[in-house]
Amino acid sequence: MLQLRDLPNRETLEKFAARYPQADISAISAFLHLLRVATDLSVALDACLSRHGLLQGRWWVLILLMREDALQSTPSALAEKAGVTRATMTGLLDGLERDGLIARELDPQDRRSVSIRLTASGQQKLDEVMPDYYSRLRTCMAALDERDRQQLNDILNLINAGIRAFDQ
Amino acid sequence: MLQLRDLPNRETLEKFAARYPQADISAISAFLHLLRVATDLSVALDACLSRHGLLQGRWWVLILLMREDALQSTPSALAEKAGVTRATMTGLLDGLERDGLIARELDPQDRRSVSIRLTASGQQKLDEVMPDYYSRLRTCMAALDERDRQQLNDILNLINAGIRAFDQ
DNA sequence: AGATTATAGTTAGGTTGCTAATTAAGTCAA
DNA sequence: TTGACTTAATTAGCAACCTAACTATAATCT
Incomplete structure (x- = not known):
């Protein structure tokens, strides 16, 4: 960046x-x-x-799957939510499938479509990564009190609204 | 990111x-x-x-060269300042040289070394890009008064200090 | 001087993003 | 029912980053 x-x-x-x-x-x-x-x-x-064998792209895919009640989704939906193209998602899923963290299953309803399911290994990987991530993040932000966090939030919203100055 | x-x-x-x-x-x-x-x-x-035919990596190289009094530097120094490896800098310089925005010149003092110079075209490109960038950025940040900017600065420093929570 | 070590730059090969093109399948209207 | 369109996923090829290995040159240390 x-x-x-x-x-x-x-x-x-x-x-x-x-x-x-x-x-x-x-x-x-x-x-x-x-x-x-x-x-x-x-x-x-x-x-x-x-350190857990993941990178952001692949980690977010696992998290997005875990958010789903049935622990499954499609490449298109995942690409949309993850903010990457479907082409990129294909690559991420290839890697995750190779590592056994997700599984691809054919959809009998729509034969174009593939169902992506979080495997037990994938859930286990998250159960290992998320506590580490959350506790480090808690420590990282510990110096900010609630007022700081609110101020940061407000300022970010102002900047966000200004981003369109770069458009066109 | x-x-x-x-x-x-x-x-x-x-x-x-x-x-x-x-x-x-x-x-x-x-x-x-x-x-x-x-x-x-x-x-x-x-x-x-x-929209000006640049991307951040190449643009920063031009800016770093413009900061130099003699408008020149070396690939190593540029890589260090730009925060990329020397290998990446070689690629960025290849592209900039191809477009005529910088020139590579041999250093007679140290024959391992190459001098990178901002060309007239390169300077002209900056004179076209920088006013556009600066005026858009001014507009983008216009909603933040000096107090907001100071608060943001302070909060970012707190977060920055916390980043080491992710180390080790 | 000669051997070792350090430095400058490049090359080679991998990753993860992109866009564009392709293949396959589903939808819909005349 | 067929032609045009849309949607799902993949493949191919490009950009910019990386690490590791390499070549050439310079500096340093016996």
């Missing part, structure tokens, strides 16, 4: 602002800081998951 | 929290919200850059 490690300091930002008067220095700083911390969180999460 | 589109609602979180008592629901919500907004920002930025 934001690979850049060498974030601009105030001096660099001012140098750029001198050439490009549209620059809003505190907006740029806030933006880069947000991307930097989010990226580091995501990388840390991946590192944590990879 | 966070591909997941179907974020868990309160009910789903509670269902998971019942099975995994380590779950801190407001921590999870804040975490996912942060990743969601940051990812959407990053995707929006990429979309904006791609």
Whole structure:
């Protein structure tokens, strides 16, 4: 996401602002800081998951399946919810099937369709990963009290509404 | 980064929290919200850059070169600052050289070393992209006053300090 | 000097995302 | 009932990241 490690300091930002008067220095700083911390969180999460033989893409698939009452879904529905293309989902499911965490089953109703089921191994994997993830996340966020969390939430909503400035 | 589109609602979180008592629901919500907004920002930025024929990786290389007084650097230094491996930088530089935005020049001092220079085309590309980027970012963040920006900054620092909870 | 070690850059091969094209199956309207 | 459209999943090929291994050169240490 934001690979850049060498974030601009105030001096660099001012140098750029001198050439490009549209620059809003505190907006740029806030933006880069947000991307930097989010990226580091995501990388840390991946590192944590990879100790269990998973990565975010495949982990989310297992979670989405576990959310379903019947512990099953279809590649299309999973792709939609996971926010990846169906092509990407095919690849993720290939890996999960190879590891025995999910199973593909033909749908007798609609012969185009495949039913994806969380296997006992898959559930077991989640029962191993989720407590680790949840307790680390609890610790990570421990320094934020409820007011901080609410403020963060409000600010993120404001930024989110602004994202359409990048459209078109 | 966070591909997941179907974020868990309160009910789903509670269902998971019942099975995994380590779950801190407001921590999870804040975490996912942060990743969601940051990812959407990053995707929006990429979309904006791609209208100029760039993507984040290549764009940051141009910016890093522009920060240098002599408008030049080396692949190693750029890789370090951009937060990618030297192998990845080789690929990014290949693309930028192909498009004429940077030039590779041999260093007569150290024959292992290559000097990367921002070309006139590269500078021109930045002069076209940066005003667009800066004005969109200004608009995106316009709803946040200075107090919001400071609060965001403080909260991000707290989260950042907590990231080591995912280590080891 | 000669051997070892470190550094710069690239190449090779893997992963996970993408888009576009393809194959197969279901739907619907004239 | 057939032609056009839609939907499900996959395959193929591209981009940008990774690690590991390699080549060439420079620096360092007996």
